[in-house]
Amino acid sequence: MGMPAAKQHILIVEDRADVRLSLRFLLNNHGYEVFEAESPAVASELLHSHRIDLILLDMNFEFDTTSGEEGLAFLRAQQKTSSPPILAMTAWSSVSLAVEAMQLGAKDFFAKPWDNHAVVMMMKKHLALAQIDHQKAISKQSESAQFGKSETSSNNISKSILWHSPQMQKLKAQLERVAKTDATIFLRGENGTGKSCIAEYVHTHSARTGEFVSVNMGAIPESLFESELFGHKKGAFTDAKQDRAGRFELANNGTLFLDEVATMGANQQAKLLRVLESKQFERVGDTLTQQASCRIIAASNADFEAMLESGEFRTDLYFRLNTIELTIPPLNARPDDIVVLAKHFIELHAKQYQLTPLPLSKLAEQALLDYSWPGNVRELSHMMARAVLMAEGDCIDAQDLEFKTLNNSSKNTSSENDIPLMTLEDAEKKLLKMALSQTHSNVEQAGELLGISKSAIYRRLEKFGLSTK
Structure with a gap:
C-alpha cells in the first residue's frame, strides 16, 4: 500500500525497552510516528495529550506474571472512551488471554515473536477500518459538515448508481423524463438509499448550466437559516465580516437540492415558501431583490402524511415542493441489486486500498x-x-x-x-x-x-x- 501520505501516530504500550525499540524501528521504517509508554498509566496520559491513531498493547507488565490483568484493565477503561483501535500482543501460549482481549474491544492480536510484514499489514488494515468508521460516524451526524455542500465522489464512494433491477430501471426512465423539465421534484426514500446521488443524476441529465448545490436543512441552525440560503451583506449582523452569497445564489441556473426538508421549523418553512412562490429573495441586510432561477429538488425520509395531518409541516409548502414525487426503493425491496452492488463496491474499495478484489463466496452472497x-x-x-x-x-x-x-x-x-x-x-x-x-x-x-x-x-x-x- 506504500507509505502513508500523512504520518499516522502509533502508541506502543510495552514495559520492555528492547521490544519497544524493535517496534519503533519497524514502524519508523514504514513512515509512522511512534509514541512509547512503559505502562498503561503512561499510555492513558499520552492519549489525553496526543492524537493517537492506533495502539499496540502488551498484556503483561509485571515480571513472572502472565495473567494479563493490567492489559485487560486498560482495555476495560478504553471501552468507555472513543479509543483508537487496539492490537494486543500476546505469547503463543496465551490463547484464553487473547480471546478475553478481543472480547474487551481489542481489534486483533499478534504473537511474540512476530512477523514484521504481518504486523504492518494488520496495522494498515485496522487504520483503514478506523478511517471508514470515522467517515461513517460523520455521515450519521450530518450528510454535510458545512450545511450541505455537495459531496465529491472521492469522499462518497457509494455515489455510483447501478440500474440493474426492474425497480431501478423504472426509476431511471422516470428521472430522465423529468430531468428535461424544470419541474420541482420531491424524492422520498429511507436513509442510505442515495437520494443525493439521484438528485445529482437529475441535474447532470438536465439542460441546467449552473452548479449542483446541496443543502442539509437539518444541519442549519434557525438563526443562520436566511444567511445560509439567501446570503448576507457585510455588517448585516455581528459576525457578518464580509458579503456572502447564499445557496440560492450559488445555484443560479443550476439545481438546489434541499435534503431533510422535514426538519424545518415553522418559521423556516414560511421563509422558504415565500421564495418558492415569488421566485425572489434578498440577502440579509440588502434591499436588492434577486431572482431565484434554480431548479428545486427536495428530499426526506419522514412520514409526511402524518406531518401534514398534525400541522407539523405546511400543506402549501409541501405542494410547492411536490410537483413530481418519486420514491427510491429500499435495498431490501430490490434483491436483484444486492449482490451486483456488493461486487461493484468490492471493486471500488479494492482499488481505493490498492488491493486485489476478491470474489464473494456463495455463502456470503x-x-x-x-x-x-x-x-x-x-x-x-x-x-x-x-x-x-x-x-x-x-x-x-x-x-x-x-x-x-x-x-x-x-x-x-x-x-x-x-x-x-x-x-x-x-x-x-x-x-x-x-x-x-x-x-x-x-x-x-x-x-x-x-x-x-x-x-x-x-x-x-x-x-x-x-x-x-
Whole structure:
C-alpha cells in the first residue's frame, strides 16, 4: 500500500525497552510516528495529550506474571472512551488471554515473536477500518459538515448508481423524463438509499448550466437559516465580516437540492415558501431583490402524511415542493441489486486500498440476500469496505461480513459501540492458522507453539476444515 501520505501516530504500550525499540524501528521504517509508554498509566496520559491513531498493547507488565490483568484493565477503561483501535500482543501460549482481549474491544492480536510484514499489514488494515468508521460516524451526524455542500465522489464512494433491477430501471426512465423539465421534484426514500446521488443524476441529465448545490436543512441552525440560503451583506449582523452569497445564489441556473426538508421549523418553512412562490429573495441586510432561477429538488425520509395531518409541516409548502414525487426503493425491496452492488463496491474499495478484489463466496452472497439492510446502499458500501480489508482467504466469505442488526441472517450482531466479539472457536481457528503459517505447516512445531499435542492439531484441522497444504 506504500507509505502513508500523512504520518499516522502509533502508541506502543510495552514495559520492555528492547521490544519497544524493535517496534519503533519497524514502524519508523514504514513512515509512522511512534509514541512509547512503559505502562498503561503512561499510555492513558499520552492519549489525553496526543492524537493517537492506533495502539499496540502488551498484556503483561509485571515480571513472572502472565495473567494479563493490567492489559485487560486498560482495555476495560478504553471501552468507555472513543479509543483508537487496539492490537494486543500476546505469547503463543496465551490463547484464553487473547480471546478475553478481543472480547474487551481489542481489534486483533499478534504473537511474540512476530512477523514484521504481518504486523504492518494488520496495522494498515485496522487504520483503514478506523478511517471508514470515522467517515461513517460523520455521515450519521450530518450528510454535510458545512450545511450541505455537495459531496465529491472521492469522499462518497457509494455515489455510483447501478440500474440493474426492474425497480431501478423504472426509476431511471422516470428521472430522465423529468430531468428535461424544470419541474420541482420531491424524492422520498429511507436513509442510505442515495437520494443525493439521484438528485445529482437529475441535474447532470438536465439542460441546467449552473452548479449542483446541496443543502442539509437539518444541519442549519434557525438563526443562520436566511444567511445560509439567501446570503448576507457585510455588517448585516455581528459576525457578518464580509458579503456572502447564499445557496440560492450559488445555484443560479443550476439545481438546489434541499435534503431533510422535514426538519424545518415553522418559521423556516414560511421563509422558504415565500421564495418558492415569488421566485425572489434578498440577502440579509440588502434591499436588492434577486431572482431565484434554480431548479428545486427536495428530499426526506419522514412520514409526511402524518406531518401534514398534525400541522407539523405546511400543506402549501409541501405542494410547492411536490410537483413530481418519486420514491427510491429500499435495498431490501430490490434483491436483484444486492449482490451486483456488493461486487461493484468490492471493486471500488479494492482499488481505493490498492488491493486485489476478491470474489464473494456463495455463502456470503446468501448472507447478503438474507439481511434486511436497514442502512440500505450506504450500509452495503461500508460493509464491503470492511470485508475488502478484513478477508484473509482467497474470497470474501460470510464470516468476513459484519452485520449491524439482528435479523434472519445467521451472522452474529455487533454490540452498540461496534466492538466485534470473537468467540473461543474463532480465536482458536485464528491461532491455529497463525501457528501453521509461522511453522510453514509443520504440525509438530505448530503444536509446540500452541502447547497442544500433534493429534490435537489434527483434530482441530478437521474441525475447522483446514489443510496443511
